[in-house]
Amino acid sequence: MNKFWRRLHFLSTVVAGLFIFFASVTGCILAVEPWLLSQNAVSGQHKSDLTLTAFQEKLSVEFLEVFSFEKDAYGNIKVEGIGNEKEGTLFVNAETGKVLDAPKKLSTIFDLSRDLHRSLFLKTPGRIIVGLASLALVFLVISGIGLHIKRAGGLKAIYKSIKILELKRDGHAQLSRLFVIPIVIIAVSGTYLSVIRFAPKPANETITAKGNEFPLNKLLMSEVKKVTLPVVEEDPLTIEMADKLLHYDKASEKLIKIEVVPISEQMRALNFSLHTGEGLKSWAVVLFLTSLVMVFLSFTGFQMVGQKWKQKKHKAIIADDVDTIILVGSETGHTWRFADALEEAYQKLNIKVSAVGLENFPRIIGKKTLLVLTSTYGDGDAPENAQDVLAQLDAKISGAELVQYSVLGFGSKEYPAFCAFAEELRNELARFRHTQEITPYMTVDNQSVVQFIDWVRALNKSQKTNLTVNPTKLHPVRKKGLDSFKILEKKEQGDTFLLRIGHSDKLKIQSGDLLGVYPPDENIERYYSIASISPTELILLIKRTGLCSNFLGNLPLGYSFEAYLKRNPTFYFPTDNSPVLMIANGTGVAPFLGMQSTRSTLYWGGKNRIDSELFRCYISDNNCHLVFSREETSAYVQDLLEKNETAVAHLLGNQGTIMICGSLTMLKGVLARLEDVTTKHQLPSVDVLKKQGRILIDCY
Numbered sequence: 001m002n003k004f005w006r007r008l009h010f011l012s013t014v015v016a017g018l019f020i021f022f023a024s025v026t027g028c029i030l031a032v033e034p035w036l037l038s039q040n041a042v043s044g045q046h047k048s049d050l051t052l053t054a055f056q057e058k059l060s061v062e063f064l065e066v067f068s069f070e071k072d073a074y075g076n077i078k079v080e081g082i083g084n085e086k087e088g089t090l091f092v093n094a095e096t097g098k099v100l101d102a103p104k105k106l107s108t109i110f111d112l113s114r115d116l117h118r119s120l121f122l123k124t125p126g127r128i129i130v131g132l133a134s135l136a137l138v139f140l141v142i143s144g145i146g147l148h149i150k151r152a153g154g155l156k157a158i159y160k161s162i163k164i165l166e167l168k169r170d171g172h173a174q175l176s177r178l179f180v181i182p183i184v185i186i187a188v189s190g191t192y193l194s195v196i197r198f199a200p201k202p203a204n205e206t207i208t209a210k211g212n213e214f215p216l217n218k219l220l221m222s223e224v225k226k227v228t229l230p231v232v233e234e235d236p237l238t239i240e241m242a243d244k245l246l247h248y249d250k251a252s253e254k255l256i257k258i259e260v261v262p263i264s265e266q267m268r269a270l271n272f273s274l275h276t277g278e279g280l281k282s283w284a285v286v287l288f289l290t291s292l293v294m295v296f297l298s299f300t301g302f303q304m305v306g307q308k309w310k311q312k313k314h315k316a317i318i319a320d321d322v323d324t325i326i327l328v329g330s331e332t333g334h335t336w337r338f339a340d341a342l343e344e345a346y347q348k349l350n351i352k353v354s355a356v357g358l359e360n361f362p363r364i365i366g367k368k369t370l371l372v373l374t375s376t377y378g379d380g381d382a383p384e385n386a387q388d389v390l391a392q393l394d395a396k397i398s399g400a401e402l403v404q405y406s407v408l409g410f411g412s413k414e415y416p417a418f419c420a421f422a423e424e425l426r427n428e429l430a431r432f433r434h435t436q437e438i439t440p441y442m443t444v445d446n447q448s449v450v451q452f453i454d455w456v457r458a459l460n461k462s463q464k465t466n467l468t469v470n471p472t473k474l475h476p477v478r479k480k481g482l483d484s485f486k487i488l489e490k491k492e493q494g495d496t497f498l499l500r501i502g503h504s505d506k507l508k509i510q511s512g513d514l515l516g517v518y519p520p521d522e523n524i525e526r527y528y529s530i531a532s533i534s535p536t537e538l539i540l541l542i543k544r545t546g547l548c549s550n551f552l553g554n555l556p557l558g559y560s561f562e563a564y565l566k567r568n569p570t571f572y573f574p575t576d577n578s579p580v581l582m583i584a585n586g587t588g589v590a591p592f593l594g595m596q597s598t599r600s601t602l603y604w605g606g607k608n609r610i611d612s613e614l615f616r617c618y619i620s621d622n623n624c625h626l627v628f629s630r631e632e633t634s635a636y637v638q639d640l641l642e643k644n645e646t647a648v649a650h651l652l653g654n655q656g657t658i659m660i661c662g663s664l665t666m667l668k669g670v671l672a673r674l675e676d677v678t679t680k681h682q683l684p685s686v687d688v689l690k691k692q693g694r695i696l697i698d699c700y
């Protein structure tokens with residue numbers, strides 16, 4: 001169902017986005033108009049007991065002849081007639097009937113905006129397009145509400161707090177749910193007004209009322225919208241009210257007929273006021289704010305669609321007649337190289353196959369072969385696109401007749417939990433009665449082509465196929481269009497060094513993002529956490545451990561190298577006003593050097609005091625607690641947690657966030673202490689806090 005809402009939301013954004021953007025911008029301008037017009041009101045108010053006859057008498061003193069008079073949405077009385085001094089359309093005082101100056105004309109920008117808003121300057125075809133765009137906005141709202149419910153985990157939780165980690169995504173969600181009611185009203189009334197314009201106008205229902213006495217001196221001016229006086233004395237006078245039109249014979253003081261304004265016309269008037277704010281000053285303010293929010297929503301919506309588009313190099317849906325499905329779990333994209341080569345090998349044999357990301361795991365029906373190629377991240381965790389797979393596995397495959405599967409783990413033996421996620425997924429698949437493993441569980445260390453080909457051989461043996469993969473496709477290639485970065489400053493301490501690096505201000509870098517760097521003669525990038533200290537400067541803090549770190553550490557001052565920015569929004573400093581505790585050891589402090597704020601506290605652990613000198617000038621003296629494991633009073637960051645247990649519990653109890661960056665060993669120790677704190681203080685568990693985004697981890 002989530003996929004359904006996402007697709008509907010995505011499709012409606014693409015179809016209607018541009019028009020909604022224009023409509024929102026012009027809507028912002030137009031929403032100012034009712035407010036200006038209401039400021040402009042000059043006629044004042046009728047006395048509540050002023051009757052039509054009394055008002056006509058007042059007008060007869062000021063006018064030689066009156067053809068008609070009407071009240072506009074702002075209460076101004078407009079008289080068409082010949083006054084004692086002026087003639088034409090004249091505004092009069094609501095109480096005395098005296099002629100006034102006409103309200104000032106508003107800027108032509110309103111007329112231009114109105115034309116653009118209603119018809120894109122394209123007359124009828126434009127009106128049709130705008131009507132369809134309003135309808136798409138209705139779908140956007142419906143699918144957006146569906147997504148909110150899904151994200152919150154139920155209707156009741158829909159207004160639970162959202163952490164703004166990424167302005168684009170979370171700001172979009174926050175503002176859209178806050179403004180959902182006015183957006184619904186704008187969308188529905190806009191669609192209604194567009195549709196009704198093309199529908200034939202229904203005639204008024206006429207009731208003959210000959211003979212009904214109707215003394216005009218009982219009719220109050222507050223009920224009257226417009227009065228038209230007859231040109232020929234014997235003709236009837238017409239009085240327009242909100243829901244009817246009266247035809248009145250002056251001579252006999254009797255009604256001739258009553259025309260009832262149909263409900264649809266009354267609805268149109270209501271929708272018009274709701275959509276334009278005409279006559280509703282406070283509502284016009286809401287419309288103005290909502291239009292501003294909609295400009296933001298369409299802008300961020302487009303950015304997200306654009307991002308998706310870029311990621312859509314791989315399929316999301318697979319055809320029903322595909323027998324073999326390759327499911328790919330990947331964080332940085334390397335596993336896809338192997339999956340694509342495998343897909344191609346199957347296609348060469350004319351076997352129907354499809355490779356999809358694990359986030360698009362389809363519901364399996366009938367008999368299928370699943371080949372799962374997945375990497376492992378963090379400390380044995382699922383890669384980014386496979387976070388929900390284990391929880392959803394049952395629902396995805398329980399309806400199948402027979403699932404033959406093979407899991408191939410991609411990882412690195414440098415990590416203690418080597419291919420742990422692949423292994424976990426494989427064990428879960430083995431639990432079912434209708435699943436059957438077709439090859440032994442195998443792994444690929446550091447994208448080894450030889451190990452991958454070994455697995456393909458095992459697959460061939462089991463399936464009696466002759467799949468041949470093209471090895472050249474398996475070797476990594478460097479990304480194109482890398483950006484340039486220049487070394488501005490370098491400081492070294494032992495085997496660790498700090499680089500201050502200059503970059504173009506076009507790169508909107510945020511602390512927590514990663515810099516992907518290729519070592520010389522290698523096509524596999526290494527990632528380094530970034531501290532962004534100004535729009536054109538960042539800082540890296542790196543320990544010399546191998547090829548890439550030595551390459552960076554040996555670059556001379558002033559030298560420029562090529563690298564690319566990898567966004568890492570799950571490790572951004574929270575933008576709400578809650579407190580943040582940042583925990584790091586060693587070079588893990590790097591992203592936090594760009595996140596210092598009055599809301600943050602830093603716990604850092606290193607070997608010796610001198611190690612902290614490298615970055616000392618980037619951290620404040622307040623709220624920074626540094627501990628050293630090889631000094632006289634030896635301590636680790638975990639010990640800081642224990643020492644400040646009450647403060648940590650208080651922070652977690654006050655919607656605070658804990659961010660952890662550094663080694664996996666440190667992470668283990670920190671999480672164990674945090675678990676103690678949460679249990680002791682009856683707070684949500686570490687797992688729940690992780691799911692809520694209140695414990696953020698970037699460890700390696």
Ligand SMILES: Cc1cc2nc3c(=O)[nH]c(=O)nc-3n(C[C@H](O)[C@H](O)[C@H](O)COP(=O)(O)O)c2cc1C
Pocket residue numbers: 329330331332333334335336375376377378379380381383410411412413415416417418419420446447527699700
């Ligand atoms: C920050 C980080 C954490 C990692 N954690 C693990 C891990 O816990 N276990 C493992 O076997 N491999 C780990 N790896 C290695 C990746 O799984 C391996 O490089 C894989 O080939 C990447 O494939 P992908 O680009 O498709 O995600 C990690 C890599 C990085 C950069």
